[in-house]
Amino acid sequence: MLLSTSSSEGIQTRILPKASLVAPLLLAIGVCSALLIAWEMFWRSEGAVPSYRNSDELWSKERRRINEGDGHLPVIAGSSRVLFNIDLDTWERLTGERPIQLGLEGTSPVSMVEGLANDPDFTGDLLIGVSPVPLFGGLDTRGKAVMGYKRTSYSARAGQWLSELLEPYLAFYHKDYALFQIIKRQPLPNRDGVSIRMGVRRLTVMDQDRNTRLWWRVESDPEYRDLARSIWAQRFPRDGKLPPPVVEFMTSKIENSLERMQKAVNTLHQRGVKVTFLQSPASGGFLELEQLLYPRESTWQILLAETGSEGFHWEDHPGLQGYELPEYSHIASGERERFTTEVLRLMGKIPQVKTAAGE
Amino acid sequence: MLFNSLTFIVFFAVVLILHNLPVSWRTKKVQLLIASYLFYAAWNPPFVLLLWLSTVVDWSVAKRLYQTDNVAGRRLLLAISLGVNLGVLAFFKYGQFLLENFISAAAMLGINYKAPDWNIILPVGISFYTFQTLSYTLDIYLRRSKPSKSLLDFSLFVTFFPQLVAGPIVRPTQLLPQFATPRRTTQKALNWGLLLITLGLFQKIVVADGLLAPVSDKVFGASALLNPVDAWLGTLAFAGQIFADFSGYTTIAIGVACALGFSLPDNFRYPYAAIGFSDFWKRWHISLSSWLRDYLYIPLGGNRKGAARTRINLMLTMLLGGLWHGASWTFVAWGALHGSFLVAERWLRARFGGAPLWQTFSGQLMLGLLTFALVNIAWVFFRAESFEGAGQLLQAMLLFATDGQKILSSVYMLQAACTVSLLVTYHWFMRERRLEDLVAKASPLALGNAWGVALFLIVITQGGSDAFIYFQF
Numbered sequence: 001m002l003l004s005t006s007s008s009e010g011i012q013t014r015i016l017p018k019a020s021l022v023a024p025l026l027l028a029i030g031v032c033s034a035l036l037i038a039w040e041m042f043w044r045s046e047g048a049v050p051s052y053r054n055s056d057e058l059w060s061k062e063r064r065r066i067n068e069g070d071g072h073l074p075v076i077a078g079s080s081r082v083l084f085n086i087d088l089d090t091w092e093r094l095t096g097e098r099p100i101q102l103g104l105e106g107t108s109p110v111s112m113v114e115g116l117a118n119d120p121d122f123t124g125d126l127l128i129g130v131s132p133v134p135l136f137g138g139l140d141t142r143g144k145a146v147m148g149y150k151r152t153s154y155s156a157r158a159g160q161w162l163s164e165l166l167e168p169y170l171a172f173y174h175k176d177y178a179l180f181q182i183i184k185r186q187p188l189p190n191r192d193g194v195s196i197r198m199g200v201r202r203l204t205v206m207d208q209d210r211n212t213r214l215w216w217r218v219e220s221d222p223e224y225r226d227l228a229r230s231i232w233a234q235r236f237p238r239d240g241k242l243p244p245p246v247v248e249f250m251t252s253k254i255e256n257s258l259e260r261m262q263k264a265v266n267t268l269h270q271r272g273v274k275v276t277f278l279q280s281p282a283s284g285g286f287l288e289l290e291q292l293l294y295p296r297e298s299t300w301q302i303l304l305a306e307t308g309s310e311g312f313h314w315e316d317h318p319g320l321q322g323y324e325l326p327e328y329s330h331i332a333s334g335e336r337e338r339f340t341t342e343v344l345r346l347m348g349k350i351p352q353v354k355t356a357a358g359e
Numbered sequence: 360m361l362f363n364s365l366t367f368i369v370f371f372a373v374v375l376i377l378h379n380l381p382v383s384w385r386t387k388k389v390q391l392l393i394a395s396y397l398f399y400a401a402w403n404p405p406f407v408l409l410l411w412l413s414t415v416v417d418w419s420v421a422k423r424l425y426q427t428d429n430v431a432g433r434r435l436l437l438a439i440s441l442g443v444n445l446g447v448l449a450f451f452k453y454g455q456f457l458l459e460n461f462i463s464a465a466a467m468l469g470i471n472y473k474a475p476d477w478n479i480i481l482p483v484g485i486s487f488y489t490f491q492t493l494s495y496t497l498d499i500y501l502r503r504s505k506p507s508k509s510l511l512d513f514s515l516f517v518t519f520f521p522q523l524v525a526g527p528i529v530r531p532t533q534l535l536p537q538f539a540t541p542r543r544t545t546q547k548a549l550n551w552g553l554l555l556i557t558l559g560l561f562q563k564i565v566v567a568d569g570l571l572a573p574v575s576d577k578v579f580g581a582s583a584l585l586n587p588v589d590a591w592l593g594t595l596a597f598a599g600q601i602f603a604d605f606s607g608y609t610t611i612a613i614g615v616a617c618a619l620g621f622s623l624p625d626n627f628r629y630p631y632a633a634i635g636f637s638d639f640w641k642r643w644h645i646s647l648s649s650w651l652r653d654y655l656y657i658p659l660g661g662n663r664k665g666a667a668r669t670r671i672n673l674m675l676t677m678l679l680g681g682l683w684h685g686a687s688w689t690f691v692a693w694g695a696l697h698g699s700f701l702v703a704e705r706w707l708r709a710r711f712g713g714a715p716l717w718q719t720f721s722g723q724l725m726l727g728l729l730t731f732a733l734v735n736i737a738w739v740f741f742r743a744e745s746f747e748g749a750g751q752l753l754q755a756m757l758l759f760a761t762d763g764q765k766i767l768s769s770v771y772m773l774q775a776a777c778t779v780s781l782l783v784t785y786h787w788f789m790r791e792r793r794l795e796d797l798v799a800k801a802s803p804l805a806l807g808n809a810w811g812v813a814l815f816l817i818v819i820t821q822g823g824s825d826a827f828i829y830f831q832f
């Protein structure tokens with residue numbers, strides 16, 4: 001940017017534009033405000049609702065609670081299923097304790113659990129959500145949050161605090177509505193040979209402590225639900241098969257994940273931390289994908305055996321079955337209460353009452 | 360603290376209010392100094408100690424340097440300043456690089472040396488403030504200026520927050536006198552500062568991070584051999600990104616200083632309209648190139664010791680300029696390329712510079728576009744993670760391999776092509792113009808609307824507070 005200075009005895013003095021900028025500044029504030037109001041109204045008309053942002057800083061803030069006096073509370077680690085399916089309000093109502101939610105979508109919980117194992121401040125119970133693709137595939141979509149939380153600067157902490165003042169009021173303040181996300185998903189035809197996957201669209205609404213549920217459009221708007229399904233379907237097997245390089249890549253980290261998890265859980269056990277694994281239900285192409293890549297006998301069962309932990313797989317417990325999964329992978333928001341109650345019952349956190357399923 | 364963050368907006372508002380309170384000039388300077396330390400500490404508090412070290416050492420050394428006439432004593436004092444400043448820089452910035460090269464050299468001699476992990480965090484902006492404080496001591500050693508009479512002013516010179524972490528690298532003669540006498544912020548300067556801040560944020564958030572970074576990241580992150588179109592678009596996108604990122608930072612820095620009543624020098628003058636490389640370096644990162652010229656190239660002899668020595672001096676200056684940017688041989692290669700371009704240009708200019716064609720607009724445009732193309736070739740080394748990656752990309756760009764993979768979507772291709780074309784056209788349009796004149800001539804209606812739309816685009820881009828590229832240098 002060329003700007004101008006005039007030199008006077010070594011002192012640089014900026015030359016200012018001759019015109020007054022008061023009127024343009026006031027007009028700019030007016031124009032920007034009007035456009036922002038219109039933008040907010042547009043997104044609200046599209047069904048958008050304000051939500052806390054699922055940012056790395058918010059995760060870091062929750063993670064730091066363990067070192068700031070809340071280390072005795074239960075912690076939930078895992079990927080999107082345990083993040084979207086467990087209702088913290090229900091958990092708190094039934095047990096009197098509100099857990100710390102550390103689930104991160106598309107991210108293996110191994111690093112999180114290793115971090116907890118190395119953190120003597122953590123003494124609560126640990127529920128680890130098992131989403132086979134992230135855990136056994138070693139996915140690391142939000143790994144930066146896990147690895148970098150200790151180094152979160154004071155500036156970033158202040159930024160998070162300020163952002164949280166705005167987030168509950170602005171529907172457009174969501175990464176799915178960021179300008180270049182919108183431009184990126186414009187359906188222009190691509191050159192031959194260029195294969196571009198659609199990115200995951202908005203799926204959830206999040207509270208300040210990361211209590212998360214599916215967004216109403218995923219559940220009730222058939223067009224949007226189909227879009228969400230079609231985005232997942234890009235990863236699904238066709239005719240029950242996946243290309244061999246994909247299978248090789250997706251299964252190459254199973255052993256490493258199991259080994260690291262075993263080590264971390266052993267450390268936690270030695271410290272007296274109770275560890276429970278939970279595999280939530282899936283359906284459609286997701287289920288097919290998981291059964292193809294990560295059959296339970298070579299993943300889930302080994303995980304439980306090697307870590308010596310208890311675990312609840314949805315296929316084994318009628319109370320964990322029969323839920324509405326609008327996009328094959330996550331439970332509808334209205335059913336989180338029942339699911340959370342079932343999980344707590346299985347964990348022995350609430351009295352064993354016979355369920356409608358007769359379990 | 361990043362300029363492109365909510366934290367900075369609040370921080371700056373508070374600083375602005377405090378700076379305009381009816382208190383003494385000394386109190387205002389103390390406020391600015393505390394604000395500057397807070398600004399730096401908000402990222403990593405312990406590294407404020409490095410700022411203090413630099414301040415104390417150069418303050419003390421410069422004072423004694425000025426009082427001493429003994430040649431040996433002066434040299435010793437200069438060595439202390441250079442040793443401390445460059446020692447700290449070498450440890451934090453080049454420690455790992457030196458260790459890796461030592462291990463490689465040992466391996467070549469058959470010695471299998473295993474070093475412990477080098478887990479040292481690089482303090483943000485260390486190269487910038489090291490060069491700034493060095494210029495203070497060097498100026499006094501070279502008897503170009505007198506030491507500051509006030510430790511407060513000198514401390515503020517070292518830490519002045521608008522330009523602390525990514526320049527412009529300000530000379531003592533440019534900034535210290537501004538602290539010596541009270542300066543008043545005028546309404547005009549405040550508004551101009553706010554406009555510059557908006558422009559800088561637009562460059563950083565919308566152009567660099569929004570439009571161009573995704574394209575260059577995709578291309579430079581690819582492991583496969585790419586198609587020439589993708590390779591060129593990714594490199595052009597990086598050229599635009601690094602300009603918008605760095606120039607955006609500088610524009611915000613100048614705007615913030617202006618709003619507080621201070622003047623910082625230019626760091627960019629539309630570099631992508633440069634005709635030749637000596638012109639490019641008068642337009643790109645001006646404060647660094649002039650620093651290298653005054654404290655390295657000229658002391659080495661500059662162009663006063665014959666053609667061969669001039670070429671060597673140019674190469675040495677550019678190699679060190681490359682290494683200043685980062686502890687990697689790819690940066691050295693980038694510097695070497697620029698050094699070679701400068702040497703070649705001098706040679707060509709001496710032989711063919713007088714031809715009438717070069718004075719015509721089409722001749723100038725041709726040379727300008729050739730310069731831009733070569734600047735892009737050099738950027739490949741600057742951005743690539745390794746020589747292998749750079750080589751692969753250059754193979755495609757220079758058409759040695761044309762059957763590489765196509766990875767860019769049509770949206771990304773359009774983003775890169777349109778943005779870079781507009782940017783280069785804008786640079787040519789503004790080549791001999793000044794922004795202040797353009798703004799003065801614009802109608803208030805058009806300016807207000809453009810300003811408002813720019814603010815709106817900044818907000819809805821929802822930038823993720825990505826750090827400025829030059830912070831790492």
